[in-house]
Amino acid sequence: AQSVTQLGSHVSVSEGALVLLRCNYSSSVPPYLFWYVQYPNQGLQLLLKYTSAATLVKGINGFEAEFKKSETSFHLTKPSAHMSDAAEYFCAVSTVGGYNKLIFGAGTRLAVHP
Amino acid sequence: EAQVTQNPRYLITVTGKKLTVTCSQNMNHEYMSWYRQDPGLGLRQIYYSMNVEVTDKGDVPEGYKVSRKEKRNFPLILESPSPNQTSLYFCASSFQGPDTQYFGPGTRLTVL
Numbered sequence: 001a002q003s004v005t006q007l008g009s010h011v012s013v014s015e016g017a018l019v020l021l022r023c024n025y026s027s028s029v030p031p032y033l034f035w036y037v038q039y040p041n042q043g044l045q046l047l048l049k050y051t052s053a054a055t056l057v058k059g060i061n062g063f064e065a066e067f068k069k070s071e072t073s074f075h076l077t078k079p080s081a082h083m084s085d086a087a088e089y090f091c092a093v094s095t096v097g098g099y100n101k102l103i104f105g106a107g108t109r110l111a112v113h114p
Numbered sequence: 115e116a117q118v119t120q121n122p123r124y125l126i127t128v129t130g131k132k133l134t135v136t137c138s139q140n141m142n143h144e145y146m147s148w149y150r151q152d153p154g155l156g157l158r159q160i161y162y163s164m165n166v167e168v169t170d171k172g173d174v175p176e177g178y179k180v181s182r183k184e185k186r187n188f189p190l191i192l193e194s195p196s197p198n199q200t201s202l203y204f205c206a207s208s209f210q211g212p213d214t215q216y217f218g219p220g221t222r223l224t225v226l
Contacts (some may be wrong), residue, residue, distance in 0.1 A: 080117050101159060102157075104157040106154055
């Protein structure tokens with residue numbers, strides 16, 4: 001069975017600091033991995049996705065994530081946080097050949113302070 | 115504009131009063147899905163549909179029904195809502211396969 005674990009339900013950083021949101025997955029078959037962002041009172045928006053091509057994936061708003069099979073991780077990073085990055089972030093896994101079911105982590109709420 | 119729409123956005127109801135939350139997409143997607151979001155639990159899938167007239171249970175289907183009579187619409191039905199169904203609900207759609215899912219704006223449901 002697939003699962004996703006996001007370490008840290010709340011992360012707080014200073015504006016301009018590195019953002020690191022952790023995601024570990026469990027999957028018995030090659031996974032597809034996603035990061036979604038949810039701004040207050042809005043739906044989820046795709047940040048980036050890994051689909052077995054390059055292991056370093058670049059997304060929108062300066063975010064990127066690296067797929068590490070040996071560590072079963074897909075951590076999300078951004079070199080310099082901006083106030084507008086404050087949101088909740090969800091990591092999700094799906095499987096190749098599956099029926100497009102997404103398994104979500106519990107989410108990490110990112111706070112950015114001046 | 116490509117989008118997934120849900121109605122209503124907010125709903126307060128009482129236990130046992132049947133309700134329907136509508137979902138519509140204009141991207142000709144085959145796959146549609148309903149999720150509920152609860153604090154600390156992330157999003158959990160309720161039902162999904164691979165195409166017209168093809169639906170199946172997700173992880174938390176109890177107390178919910180769906181139908182897919184048209185490709186663009188995928189309503190969520192609560193025949194007899196209970197307080198434990200108070201939650202934030204999202205509809206999503208995509209093409210087949212592990213592709214990007216597009217989410218609606220959410221429906222916040224409160225059952226008293």
